[in-house]
Amino acid sequence: MALSTRQVFLAVPWLAIGLVVASIGWWQTRTPEPAQTAACPDLHVGCALQLDGRTVTVRVEGKLQVLKPFQLTVNAPGARKVQAQFTMASMDMGFNLYSLRPDAQGGFRARIVLPVCVSGRRDWVMSLEIDGRRIDLPFVTELS
Ligand SMILES: [Cu+2]
Incomplete structure (x- = not known):
């Protein structure tokens, strides 16, 4: 049985939907990078963390409050790509991924x-990803 043009046209959206569903499935089954968790009692003071044998420092300037901008600074010697993602355990908080930009002091x-x-x-x-290596830093936002 040969397919008519009309049948082919009708099949295209279904094929597209199938592709999208398949890629979502692939995305979700991707094994995530095993992350290490570090404690940083006071992000304003900052912390020095060990990641892959190098010392990474993390610091926050400004109040850690929702809806208010604060500055995140990461120093990771030799790093090429630094990203920070903000999530909540077992709760979808939307897309909060930031690419940190190099600053004049050699940080990000x-x-x-x-x-x-x-x-x-x-x-x-806060999940910091530095050149593909991830470290998780739990923190609590301030009320005022
Ligand atoms: Cu939440």
Whole structure:
């Protein structure tokens, strides 16, 4: 049985949908990079973390409040790509991924604005990805 042009045209959207579903499935089954978790008691003071044998420092300037911009500075000697993603455990908080830009002091910076949590939670996880290696830093936002 030969397919008519009309039948082919009708099949195209379904093929496209199938492709999208398949790629979402692939994306979700991708094994995530095993992340290490580090504690940084006070991000304003900053922390020195060990990642792959190098010392990475992380610091925040400005209040750690939702809807208010704060400055994130990461120093990672020799790093090429630094990204920070902000999530909540078992809750979709939307897309909060930032690419940090090199600053004049040899560090990386980004201006971060976190969304409000509809559940009123304040516990966030900052996942730093430095040249493909990830480190998770749990923190709690300030109320005022
Ligand atoms: Cu939340």
